Amino acid sequence: MTAILAILPIFTLIVVGYVLGWRQWLTPSSAGGLSWVTFKLFLPCLLLTGIARAPLGDALSPLLLVVYFVPALLLFAGFNLYIRRRTGQASAIGLSASYSNNVLIGIPLVTALFGAQGLVYLFALLAVHSLILFSTQSLYAALGQGREQRPNVLSLLKTLANPLVVGLLLGGLINVTxxxxxxxxxxxxxWLARAGLPCALIVVGVGLTRYRLRTSPTIWAVCVGKLMIFPLMVLALGSLMPGLSPLALHVLVLAAAGPIGVNVLAFAQPGEEQHTVGASIFLSTLLAAGTLPLWMLAMG
Structure with a gap:
């Protein structure tokens, strides 16, 4: 029951956002404005204030990153190898199976369950989450498309230097100094930080109205890999690693069990792949309403 109560407000706000977008009570222009102020102001303030006051301590351990990113990169490689053999091209399917919505879903979930103590570990993960996975995807896509598409370091840095990263860095600077x-x-x-989570969840719901709920073997495989195999691999590896606290492991498992992050769409090729990734985001978000409580119950 605790798991259901913790996750119910999160998905209720997503449903509210979906209804607002579906009924067009929140018009595309106003939804764009809400999204802009949420990602450029509210959420950066949330990350800044959270990490500035957090007792970093064990959260800075490299063990935390090993337990999370080794399974993530294995899934990334496995799915991309499969798609490469089928189509002969680089894709964003592997990124879909390994990239969690750790800001919009992860932060409110960890806050509800563990409070500030759990957020320390999630913030440590967020500091490098996009950097590692987006850099890996950009490198893979560039190498897969030939020499003329080799990665441009400057453009990659511009992509990663977003307000969320800036908020994390400023918060870390205040904490350390x-x-x-x-x-x-x-x-x-x-005050600005308090507006971040409810606005972000409404933005997720509005964003889901852009996707159609359709399925295929690939979409189901990506969702199963993201929602079940990824957290299972993190749990197994974390259980074998000495020195990782139970709280840290719980946060990492829930982060891995989250739905696919919407930012993955930026890396999908227009056409069929973009439709597949969009449908995977939609379906994984719906399924996560049932799988996340199961992971919470499984970990006590």
Whole structure:
């Protein structure tokens, strides 16, 4: 029951966003404005205030990243190898199976279950999550398309230097240096941060109205890999690794068990692959409403 109560508000807000977008009570222009202010202001403030006050400690351990990213990269390689043999081209299917929506779903979920103590581990993961997986995807796509498509380091850095990363870096800088900010400034940052999670979940719901719910063997395979195999691999590897706290392992498993992040669409080729990735995002988000409570129950 605790698991259901923890996840119910999250998916309720996603449904609210979906209804607002489906009925067009939130028009495309107003939804775009809400999305902009959420990702450029509210969520960066949330990440900044969270990591600035977090007791980093064990969260900076490389073990945390090994337990999460070794399974992620194995899934990335496995799915891409399969698609490569079928089509002969590089794709974003492997990224879909390994990239979680750890900001929009992960933060409210971990906050509801573990509070600030759990967020420390999630913030440590978020600091390099997009950097590692997006860099790997960009390199793979460039090498797979031939020499003329070799990765441009400057363009990759511009892609990764988004306000969310800036918020994490500023929060880490304040934490490490012990910089003291004026109380009124903290109050403003806290107010902006509180708007982040509800607005982000509504944006997810509105965004889902752009995708159609359709299935195929590939879409089901990606969703099973993302929602079941990925967290199972993280749980197995984390259980074998000495020195990883139970709380850290629980956060990593739930992060791996989250639905596919919408940012994956930016790497999908237009046409059939984009439709497949979009449908996978939609289906994984729907299925996660049932699989996430199961993972919570499985870990006690």
């Amino acid at each position: 012990g910089l003291s900010l004026p109380d009124p400034l903290w109050q403003v940052l806290d």
